[in-house]
Amino acid sequence: MKLNVAALLALSVPCFAQQDPNAVEAGRLVFRMSCAGCHGLHATGGRGGPDLTRGTYSTGDADKDLFSVISNGVPGTEMPSFRGALEDANISRLVAYVRSLSHAGAVPVKGDRTAGEKLFWGKGSCGQCHRVGMRGTAIGPDLTRAGKQRSLAYLRESVVAPDADLTPGYATIVVVTRDGAKITGVEKGFDNFSARLIDLSGRYYSFLKDDVKSMEREYRSVMPSNYGRMFSANDLDDLLAYLASLGGER
Amino acid sequence: MTRLSLALLLPAAMLAQSGAADWKTYGQNSQGWRYSDLNQIDTKSVSKLAPRWIFQSGMAGGFETTPLVFNGQMFIAGPSNNSWALDLLTGKPLWHVKKTPPARLNLCCGEVNRGFAVLGDRLFRVNIEGTLVALDIRTGATLWETQLADYKKGYSATAAPLIVKNLVVTGIAGAEFGTRGFVDAYNPETGKLVWRFNTVPGEGEPGSETWSGESWKLGGGSTWITGTYDPGLNLIYWGVGNPGPDMDGDVRRGDNLYSCSVVAIDADTGKLKWYYQATPHDVHDWDAISDPVVVDLTMQGRAVKALIQANRNGFFYTLDRATGKVLVAKTYTKVTWAKGIGADGRPILIPNQEPTEEGNFVCPGLGGGHNWSATAYSPQTGLYYFHSSEDCHLFYKTKQGFTEGQWYQASNVEGRAGDHGTGRLLAVDPATGETKWRFDMVSSTSAGVLATAGGLVFSGDGQGYLIAFDARTGKVLWKFQTGGGMVAPPISYALEGKQYIAIAAGGSIMTFALP
Numbered sequence: 001m002k003l004n005v006a007a008l009l010a011l012s013v014p015c016f017a018q019q020d021p022n023a024v025e026a027g028r029l030v031f032r033m034s035c036a037g038c039h040g041l042h043a044t045g046g047r048g049g050p051d052l053t054r055g056t057y058s059t060g061d062a063d064k065d066l067f068s069v070i071s072n073g074v075p076g077t078e079m080p081s082f083r084g085a086l087e088d089a090n091i092s093r094l095v096a097y098v099r100s101l102s103h104a105g106a107v108p109v110k111g112d113r114t115a116g117e118k119l120f121w122g123k124g125s126c127g128q129c130h131r132v133g134m135r136g137t138a139i140g141p142d143l144t145r146a147g148k149q150r151s152l153a154y155l156r157e158s159v160v161a162p163d164a165d166l167t168p169g170y171a172t173i174v175v176v177t178r179d180g181a182k183i184t185g186v187e188k189g190f191d192n193f194s195a196r197l198i199d200l201s202g203r204y205y206s207f208l209k210d211d212v213k214s215m216e217r218e219y220r221s222v223m224p225s226n227y228g229r230m231f232s233a234n235d236l237d238d239l240l241a242y243l244a245s246l247g248g249e250r
Numbered sequence: 251m252t253r254l255s256l257a258l259l260l261p262a263a264m265l266a267q268s269g270a271a272d273w274k275t276y277g278q279n280s281q282g283w284r285y286s287d288l289n290q291i292d293t294k295s296v297s298k299l300a301p302r303w304i305f306q307s308g309m310a311g312g313f314e315t316t317p318l319v320f321n322g323q324m325f326i327a328g329p330s331n332n333s334w335a336l337d338l339l340t341g342k343p344l345w346h347v348k349k350t351p352p353a354r355l356n357l358c359c360g361e362v363n364r365g366f367a368v369l370g371d372r373l374f375r376v377n378i379e380g381t382l383v384a385l386d387i388r389t390g391a392t393l394w395e396t397q398l399a400d401y402k403k404g405y406s407a408t409a410a411p412l413i414v415k416n417l418v419v420t421g422i423a424g425a426e427f428g429t430r431g432f433v434d435a436y437n438p439e440t441g442k443l444v445w446r447f448n449t450v451p452g453e454g455e456p457g458s459e460t461w462s463g464e465s466w467k468l469g470g471g472s473t474w475i476t477g478t479y480d481p482g483l484n485l486i487y488w489g490v491g492n493p494g495p496d497m498d499g500d501v502r503r504g505d506n507l508y509s510c511s512v513v514a515i516d517a518d519t520g521k522l523k524w525y526y527q528a529t530p531h532d533v534h535d536w537d538a539i540s541d542p543v544v545v546d547l548t549m550q551g552r553a554v555k556a557l558i559q560a561n562r563n564g565f566f567y568t569l570d571r572a573t574g575k576v577l578v579a580k581t582y583t584k585v586t587w588a589k590g591i592g593a594d595g596r597p598i599l600i601p602n603q604e605p606t607e608e609g610n611f612v613c614p615g616l617g618g619g620h621n622w623s624a625t626a627y628s629p630q631t632g633l634y635y636f637h638s639s640e641d642c643h644l645f646y647k648t649k650q651g652f653t654e655g656q657w658y659q660a661s662n663v664e665g666r667a668g669d670h671g672t673g674r675l676l677a678v679d680p681a682t683g684e685t686k687w688r689f690d691m692v693s694s695t696s697a698g699v700l701a702t703a704g705g706l707v708f709s710g711d712g713q714g715y716l717i718a719f720d721a722r723t724g725k726v727l728w729k730f731q732t733g734g735g736m737v738a739p740p741i742s743y744a745l746e747g748k749q750y751i752a753i754a755a756g757g758s759i760m761t762f763a764l765p
Binding site for chain 2: 029032033034036037038040041084085087164165166190191192193217219
């Protein structure tokens with residue numbers, strides 16, 4: 001029954017927002033307290049939470065979808081359920097606030113998506129480390145839904161300055177073995193006494209700290225930092241148009 | 251030095267409650283040392299330490315409990331009002347009781363519990379919905395249950411009670427919901443309230459002048475970690491949490507006593523003897539709830555009755571426990587909000603560190619420095635062991651109206667891109683505040699610490715390792731991957747001449763001994 005009540009309320013969200021002229025401001029205050037820790041103070045995406053200012057969301061674009069996501073959380077992600085913690089009226093106010101953002105800050109995509117796709121899989125060789133759907137390699141972050149998860153500005157920064165805000169869990173692990181060999185790769189696990197990594201050839205390694213000369217986690221990306229120079233400004237726009245279009249379709 | 255000659259050096263009052271084979275109170279003794287006299291497992295033999303049994307609770311995790319051990323049994327106060335008695339030799343459950351918590355609870359941090367207290371044939375624990383319960387030690391049956399405060403107003407209870415003479419003393423949680431904290435003492439036979447110390451003074455009471463207007467009514471000041479007791483002075487020491495709302499200090503001008511203070515309470519009357527407020531007018535959620543540990547020190551050739559605390563605000567304090575006077579105040583982590591602690595005991599503030607609309611980046615972060623995780627003091631090394639979180643946060647405030655029972659933090663924090671918090675285990679000399687050794691960890695941990703007469707310190711990490719350190723040097727001597735993150739402290743006890751180490755890891759209780 002509880003779910004049905006929530007669904008009914010969700011359907012009434014736009015009405016609610018129209019009826020309550022203070023809903024957006026009230027929602028902003030709720031957002032700062034309950035959401036900004038992950039989605040950022042201005043909802044442009046934080047460390048873990050996606051950008052919410054683009055007017056398109058990874059779990060559906062309708063008001064009822066937003067209400068449902070806030071209420072129920074998203075299984076398999078860090079998004080928790082706020083049912084119980086937030087009154088339904090406050091969830092409705094959050095929906096009104098998040099909706100208000102999408103009209104303000106959206107940056108138009110300039111480039112050509114098809115040309116960008118060609119660059120991604122061709123000149124850029126991005127698929128050697130990234131996956132989109134079933135294509136590519138899962139060494140770096142999966143980009144299947146990158147367009148829905150991240151802002152255009154964030155994606156641009158990730159291409160030209162991959163170290164600027166490293167995706168959590170994708171640091172660089174450097175291990176020096178007892179015989180002096182240096183092995184560098186993407187973090188698959190790192191704790192006080194062991195390290196697991198995949199090098200750029202896709203080979204998996206696991207080490208105990210006691211068995212090696214040193215092991216370090218460096219907060220930099222193994223991704224080359226020269227894409228800003230390799231691509232022209234137009235190329236970059238095309239690539240970003242492609243990335244921004246990635247919404248989870250397989 | 252042999253164990254016997256060391257024991258002779260200890261004051262009689264300290265020894266009286268430190269039965270080596272058992273573990274009968276949250277901090278091992280009422281002074282909160284979390285130190286075991288057992289020395290079978292020592293710096294040489296620890297490398298052979300191996301699992302003996304594992305009790306699988308069937309719960310996902312969240313065990314913050316300190317198990318109690320005596321009479322050949324282990325008593326576990328678990329999350330979500332679950333309790334168990336286990337056979338100590340085999341780990342098999344003897345009884346399990348559960349009281350289903352109310353459906354809609356307003357909690358800051360999960361349905362956790364930190365352990366039992368015991369007196370005679372009764373166990374005492376709090377239930378998450380803010381009740382204190384007496385259980386029959388033979389069956390787990392409820393003998394009485396007393397409501398500490400109304401959970402619908404945002405109160406909850408998580409701390410292990412403390413037995414002081416013939417009283418069951420306990421604290422309360424809920425400062426994020428505009429509640430008003432207290433320390434209570436109950437009759438163990440009847441469950442009737444004997445005294446209450448309100449951590450936020452009422453109208454006209456001393457200290458009420460430190461709250462603007464009627465802000466005291468929502469003043470917070472939770473008491474969510476077990477205090478300690480000095481039988482010599484007959485004083486109970488208890489840490490008090492943040493004022494409410496956490497990050498908007500504008501609505502509660504003044505020092506906001508006794509939030510973020512350690513209070514010394516007369517055990518018979520519940521009256522305040524002294525207080526020390528580490529963070530006047532706190533706006534960063536730096537509760538002063540960390541273990542207040544009763545130790546006797548020699549400082550500059552003088553014997554000192556001290557109370558030590560690694561405060562969440564980033565300073566380690568040694569206080570005179572008879573008066574509350576600050577004797578040592580030294581940072582143990584990065585601190586950007588205060589230059590130091592003045593001669594009057596007040597922090598010397600650095601400007602522009604308060605939360606604003608757009609936020610200010612301040613160290614330590616929301617969880618402190620050292621937060622609530624259990625600490626250990628070793629009389630063998632004279633060192634105090636505790637975990638620290640090496641992190642900073644952007645603190646921002648938001649104007650928020652108050653609704654009874656609803657979250658009332660008046661904002662939040664966020665991390666900064668490129669910042670990666672880490673953790674540390676520290677060994678601090680309480681006579682000077684100097685860090686003698688530290689072990690850097692990849693992340694902070696809520697696992698507590700145990701010190702033993704075997705010259706060892708035990709603790710866990712968030713990635714599942716139980717670790718044994720040389721108490722003098724911090725060198726790692728042994729480790730074991732338990733497969734479950736640890737948010738509870740280890741304990742030690744003896745059964746049939748064998749010393750054991752036990753800890754809650756994930757949803758399990760694990761025990762270890764030598765072959």
